[in-house]
Amino acid sequence: MRQSKLFLKTQREAPRDETAANAQLLIRANFIHKLMAGVYSFLPLGFKVKEKIIRIIREEMDKLGAEMIMPALHPKSVWEPTGRWKALSKVMYQFKDQTGREMGLGPTHEEVIAEIAKHVITSYQDLPIAVYQIQTKFRSEERPKSGLLRGREFTMKDLYSFHADDVSLEEFYDRVKESYQTVFKRCHLKSYVTEASGGDFSKYSHEFMVESPAGEDEILLCRLCGWAQNKEIAEGKAGGRCPKCGKGVLEKVSSIEVGNIFKLGTRFSEPVGLVFKDSRGATHQVIMASYGIGVERLIGTIVEEHHDERGIIWPESVAPARVHLLLIGEAAPALIKFTDRVYDDLVKAGVEVLYDDREGVSPGEKFADADLIGLPWRAVVSTKTVAADKVELKRRAETETTLVKPKEINAVIK
């Protein structure tokens, strides 16, 4: 990626209104652009991050089920049997088309997947099974907030599982729980599995919480054993003993919910008529569960957790590129040639590089932009380094620099 061609223009200052760190930094660094409250475009760098995160999620989810994709536009009819056309009327965008037909934009997909499942699941031999999608959701949030943390249009990974009995459900549910923790760990987030209410449609649920002052949720947390419970259902109190390990002291911390998993039981299969026949030919309702991760919220959370006063500090796994190559100083032909060569060699070696090849931009501005954009490694080429046939390497999170030969870069950043 050559920075001169990246549709990139950083800003020295954040829009005054934005107070959330993720909004300020992602806008300043030109990763996202707000179209309206809670609705964002992902510009080239932001898009790269989103792709990285989706790739991580996909790698983990593929171990659990196959990927598919469902529509965002739904007819009212699919939402009626479960009573949710009405129940969700406040969060779902609902409207009539030109012919007066009622439809809506999907805030979630239990109804649609259950409808499809009726054509796929007929026998106990079809169970258990799970599918997932990574798809755009729409929610008419009354109050979008905190940059990417709560939007009206967002990408969600939603996984749905189908089971013949509770044992199967429990077993799979636990596997997903572990997968989720793996996903968040790979995104360099420390998440706590938190007991929570299932909201409107399930008694049991677990939320995956990342401790953050920017969060809108409050949980009771035992740092000793990691047990956590959402404050809305909390029985214990801050300062009390942890009910699980009996040793830790419960602490009240604010947090961001990056994932949520629900045991749905027959809540959706019953009204939709999703049934299967057992080995004796008897009919039973399919037991369901659903599992969600908000992709944009995950990005916002990562920025909240990984930044300093100068900008973002992307973890390697989700950074839009690994190396920010800066050509510093007057762009003399020899210097350009040297730097181009470094760039080409890195690209050939499979390293993702953002090359600040802009001419006439002062060193200070390039350094400031590099700090703001926050790639894990900074590689500087200037007259000084070229004289020694070297490149200066520095990690975004650290201050020490090292001079290495171009051929050695790969070994150092590995």
Place this chain on the structure above:
RNA sequence: CGGGGCGUAGUGUAACGGUAGCACGAGUCCUUUGGGAGGAUUUAGUCCGAGUUCAAAUCUCGGCGCCCCGACCA
């Protein structure tokens, strides 16, 4: 949806009811090149609509939008 705050150029920020100014950005020219460089010159703005007034960015009303607190959050 309740409460609060705020809408001035791409961004940030001024202007008592009386000539809309400054900085950054962007364009052109010259100089400069290891932590947001200097000079010259140009560019671009009062969210929308009513009202009060000789005169409105400024006051009043309505609308729209954005942010924050709360409520809500499959």
